[in-house]
Amino acid sequence: MSNPVLVEVTRGKLVESRHRGAVAVADADGAAVLALGDVAAPVFPRSAIKAVQALVLVESGGADRFGFGDEELALACASHGGEPGHVATVERMLAAAGLDASALACGAHWPLHQPSGRALARAGGTASALHNNCSGKHAGFLCAACALAADTRGYAEAGHPVQRAVKAALEDLTGAAIPDERRAIDGCAVPTWALPLAGLARAFARFGTGRGLAAGRAAAAGRLRRACAAEPWFVAGSGRFCTDLMAHFGERVFVKTGAEGVFCGALPEQGFGIAVKCDDGQGRAAEVAIAAVIARLLPPRERDADFLARFVRPQLRNWNGTVVGGIRPTEPLGAP
Amino acid sequence: MSNPVLVEVTRGKLVESRHRGAVAVADADGAAVLALGDVAAPVFPRSAIKAVQALVLVESGGADRFGFGDEELALACASHGGEPGHVATVERMLAAAGLDASALACGAHWPLHQPSGRALARAGGTASALHNNCSGKHAGFLCAACALAADTRGYAEAGHPVQRAVKAALEDLTGAAIPDERRAIDGCAVPTWALPLAGLARAFARFGTGRGLAAGRAAAAGRLRRACAAEPWFVAGSGRFCTDLMAHFGERVFVKTGAEGVFCGALPEQGFGIAVKCDDGQGRAAEVAIAAVIARLLPPRERDADFLARFVRPQLRNWNGTVVGGIRPTEPLGAP
Numbered sequence: 001m002s003n004p005v006l007v008e009v010t011r012g013k014l015v016e017s018r019h020r021g022a023v024a025v026a027d028a029d030g031a032a033v034l035a036l037g038d039v040a041a042p043v044f045p046r047s048a049i050k051a052v053q054a055l056v057l058v059e060s061g062g063a064d065r066f067g068f069g070d071e072e073l074a075l076a077c078a079s080h081g082g083e084p085g086h087v088a089t090v091e092r093m094l095a096a097a098g099l100d101a102s103a104l105a106c107g108a109h110w111p112l113h114q115p116s117g118r119a120l121a122r123a124g125g126t127a128s129a130l131h132n133n134c135s136g137k138h139a140g141f142l143c144a145a146c147a148l149a150a151d152t153r154g155y156a157e158a159g160h161p162v163q164r165a166v167k168a169a170l171e172d173l174t175g176a177a178i179p180d181e182r183r184a185i186d187g188c189a190v191p192t193w194a195l196p197l198a199g200l201a202r203a204f205a206r207f208g209t210g211r212g213l214a215a216g217r218a219a220a221a222g223r224l225r226r227a228c229a230a231e232p233w234f235v236a237g238s239g240r241f242c243t244d245l246m247a248h249f250g251e252r253v254f255v256k257t258g259a260e261g262v263f264c265g266a267l268p269e270q271g272f273g274i275a276v277k278c279d280d281g282q283g284r285a286a287e288v289a290i291a292a293v294i295a296r297l298l299p300p301r302e303r304d305a306d307f308l309a310r311f312v313r314p315q316l317r318n319w320n321g322t323v324v325g326g327i328r329p330t331e332p333l334g335a336p
Numbered sequence: 337m338s339n340p341v342l343v344e345v346t347r348g349k350l351v352e353s354r355h356r357g358a359v360a361v362a363d364a365d366g367a368a369v370l371a372l373g374d375v376a377a378p379v380f381p382r383s384a385i386k387a388v389q390a391l392v393l394v395e396s397g398g399a400d401r402f403g404f405g406d407e408e409l410a411l412a413c414a415s416h417g418g419e420p421g422h423v424a425t426v427e428r429m430l431a432a433a434g435l436d437a438s439a440l441a442c443g444a445h446w447p448l449h450q451p452s453g454r455a456l457a458r459a460g461g462t463a464s465a466l467h468n469n470c471s472g473k474h475a476g477f478l479c480a481a482c483a484l485a486a487d488t489r490g491y492a493e494a495g496h497p498v499q500r501a502v503k504a505a506l507e508d509l510t511g512a513a514i515p516d517e518r519r520a521i522d523g524c525a526v527p528t529w530a531l532p533l534a535g536l537a538r539a540f541a542r543f544g545t546g547r548g549l550a551a552g553r554a555a556a557a558g559r560l561r562r563a564c565a566a567e568p569w570f571v572a573g574s575g576r577f578c579t580d581l582m583a584h585f586g587e588r589v590f591v592k593t594g595a596e597g598v599f600c601g602a603l604p605e606q607g608f609g610i611a612v613k614c615d616d617g618q619g620r621a622a623e624v625a626i627a628a629v630i631a632r633l634l635p636p637r638e639r640d641a642d643f644l645a646r647f648v649r650p651q652l653r654n655w656n657g658t659v660v661g662g663i664r665p666t667e668p669l670g671a672p
Contacts, residue, residue: 002338009596009617012520014530016380017596017617020356044352107655110454114446121454132655184348185660194350260345260353280616281345281353319443319468324521 003037004332006278007285009316011325019285021261021278023293023333026201027271028211030175034293035198036332042182042194043277048258049200050137051077051207051224052173053190056165057140058220062147066096073227074234076140079257081237082111082131084119089234090130093139097146104129105156106138106188113237134188136234141190158183158191167193172217173203187259197275200264204273208254208266225254225268241287241311245294248307253294257283263290267298284327288312292329339373340668342614343621345652347661355621357597357614359629359669362537363607364547366511370629371534372668378518378530379613384594385536386473387413387543387560388509389526392501393476394556398483402432409563410570412476415593417573418447418467420455425570426466429475433482440465441492442474442524449573470524472570477526494519494527503529508553509539523595533611536600540609544590544602561590561604577623577647581630584643589630593619599626603634620663624648628665 002020009017022037032039054076057063063073072093080086094100110127111117120126129135138155141162145152150161157163170193171177178193186192195203205211208225210218228235232246235256245255255265261278263286274293278285291311298304316325329335338356345353358373368375390412393399399409408429416422430436446463447453456462465471474491477498481488486497493499506529507513514529522528531539541547544561546554564571568582571592581591591601597614599622610629614621627647634640652661665671 011380011528013517014378014380014520016520018615020616042350044347044350105656107657109655110450118446118454118457121457122460124458181349184350184352185654185658187654187660189654189656189658192347278616279354280356280614280618280621282616282618285616318521318523318525319445320441320525321443322521322525324523 003279005330006036006333007288007327007329009325009327011316016325019278019280019282021276021285021289022197023289024197024201024275025272025293025297026198026205027273028202028205028209030198030202032198033272033297039197039201041196043197043200043262044184044192044194044260045200045264045275046186046192046258046260046262047079047134048256048262048264048275049170049203050079051228051254051256052169052203053137053166054140054224055169055217055220056144056162058223059216060144060147060165062140062143065147066093066143068093068096068143070227070230071234073224074231075136077224077228077256078136078235079133080136080234081113081116081240082133083113083116083237086136086234086237087130090135090139093136093143097143099142099152101128101130103142103152104132104135104138106132106134108132132188138188156189163191167191169217170195170203172213173206174199175202197277200275201273204254204264204266204275205271206273208268208273209271211271225266226251228254245291245311252298255290257286261286263287265290265294267294270297272297288314288327288329289333292333292335296334339615341666342372342669343624343663343665345661345663347652352661355614355616355618357612357621357625358533359625360533360537360611361608361629361633362534362541363609364538364541364545366534366538368534369608369633375533375537377532379533379536379598380520380528380530380596381536381600381611382522382528382594382596382598383415383470384592384598384600384611385506385539386415387564387590387592388505388539389473389502390476390560391505391553391556392480392498394559395552396480396483396501398476398479401483402429402479404429404432404479406563406566407570409560410567411472413560413564413592414472414571415469416472416570417449417452417576418469419449419452419573422472422570422573423466426471426475429472429479433479435478435488437464437466439478439488440468440471440474442468442470444468468524474524492525499527503527505553506531506539508549509542510535511538533613536611537609540590540600540602540611541607542609544604544609545607547607561602562587564590581627581647588634591626593622597622599623601626601630603630606633608633624650624663624665625669628669628671632670
């Protein structure tokens with residue numbers, strides 16, 4: 001089965017590139033609202049489920065024990081740009097648990113936010129695990145391990161209590177057991193579990209509404225969701241899609257990107273969860289696809305249509321700033 | 337018509353992402369050696385035809401007039417990383433024609449080679465048009481304009497003598513007239529002409545062998561090809577696919593990447609030209625595809641198979657260096 005072309009990239013009068021993919025939108029009971037392409041095939045959600053992974057930080061009591069507010073909780077759900085404010089907050093989270101960067105298992109890379117990387121170089125600094133886009137999540141895992149009285153060493157291993165709790169939360173939210181052979185290693189060393197898009201959409205409907213969840217889990221989900229809406233810069237960073245969308249929509253929209261063309265999201269007022277996978281792994285197409293789904297399913301308020309237009313149909317400019325083409329959703333995504 | 341999946345990206349035991357595309361291999365008469373997918377649809381070749389664009393520098397007499405050797409000619413064919421040696425050579429090319437960076441129309445960006453970008457930041461520098469990956473090509477255009485006694489201003493416009501000469505060379509090499517509606521604007525502001533992969537494969541068979549070309553053009557092509565084989569670092573840079581392949585194979589293989597998943601190449605001894613387009617525009621898939629084509633069509637010498645293996649089936653590692661998956665060609669590309 002071949003997934004449909006969801007997004008086209010144009011240059012001049014021609015289509016230059018095409019992105020196939022699948023989209024699932026579901027409610028908290030798993031009823032399909034929209035299904036494009038194969039929504040049953042297992043997909044590694046990668047960082048798109050960081051908010052589910054962060055449930056363990058709240059449910060373990062770690063967030064309360066270490067006095068974390070919206071900034072820290074949003075950062076635990078983040079793929080951040082390694083900007084100075086992200087790095088400082090990760091350090092503060094680690095310090096609250098008596099730890100430092102040496103406890104992080106995510107590996108080092110230069111900040112994804114290029115100006116911050118250059119500023120770091122200019123100041124004579126170098127890449128560290130603190131700059132890793134996943135360091136907030138890892139700080140959350142470490143704090144959860146402390147709250148669970150588990151060893152902080154080995155927290156990234158599949159058998160560690162933190163990762164076992166993450167898997168259990170994923171099974172609860174998606175409504176299905178996850179076979180062990182669906183496990184692989186993520187870019188930041190923790191397990192990633194391949195899940196059908198239909199299950200991920202249901203999971204984010206539950207995450208966004210609390211429906212179908214035990215009271216404590218529903219409260220933890222609501223707390224994380226509100227933290228991301230209140231502090232969206234901590235979920236991604238300057239000029240980033242997730243940050244810009246949540247800054248505009250507030251609690252009406254939750255979105256989170258994952259590597260290899262994955263996006264998960266929720267429209268809490270509508271009770272919908274959304275999961276997108278671009279077959280070829282390109283984030284530019286996943287962004288346009290989830291923006292198009294939001295434009296289609298979220299009842300618009302004033303300014304929403306204008307705001308969304310630049311994400312649904314971004315222009316492409318060359319190095320001189322000349323518009324040379326664009327990216328656009330196709331008819332299956334509801335494009336006119 | 338749907339192009340076949342040519343390349344798969346794996347994580348753990350599962351396929352995480354898939355890349356569709358088309359491949360054409362042809363001889364100098366245009367006879368097909370290999371055709372996968374739609375090789376008749378127009379494709380913007382982008383930077384993959386820089387060596388054809390550089391013909392004008394040689395044929396105009398500019399290369400001789402300004403005393404250019406292999407380094408300058410290779411750089412005129414390059415998508416370089418903006419490493420210090422690239423930048424210095426572009427400056428030298430411009431100075432030879434009495435010009436400086438202000439003449440470049442390509443626009444400014446930070447070096448693609450990340451360590452060079454950080455070193456530039458550390459030294460208090462900033463992005464300029466010299467760092468643009470296309471600055472060598474643009475310096476070549478400017479020198480060609482001087483040799484043609486044309487105004488250097490406006491050299492990036494479709495109506496300028498240099499760009500008209502580029503279009504004529506493309507028509508000669510591909511063997512077909514190019515309608516005006518196939519023109520769009522490239523990332524560096526010059527025209528890019530959409531061409532069928534079959535025509536591009538024929539063009540690079542001619543470029544690689546000189547067959548079917550007038551004597552002067554065949555000599556110019558041979559001179560550029562040998563320059564790239566002799567100075568492959570100037571065609572791309574440190575750790576780059578094109579540089580690594582040509583450094584290993586020398587004059588046996590010519591390869592050049594283009595934006596949006598395009599690759600062109602030649603196997604001169606076999607008389608073949610190669611053109612690849614990954615539907616979704618991802619370079620990682622285009623690299624694996626052209627490496628697989630070379631592995632299939634180039635009679636191997638000692639060490640070739642081992643060398644090519646890491647380009648045909650690259651491993652994917654996470655930030656800790658752990659192998660988490662890989663990229664591999666599919667059966668249509670000849671994978672066992």
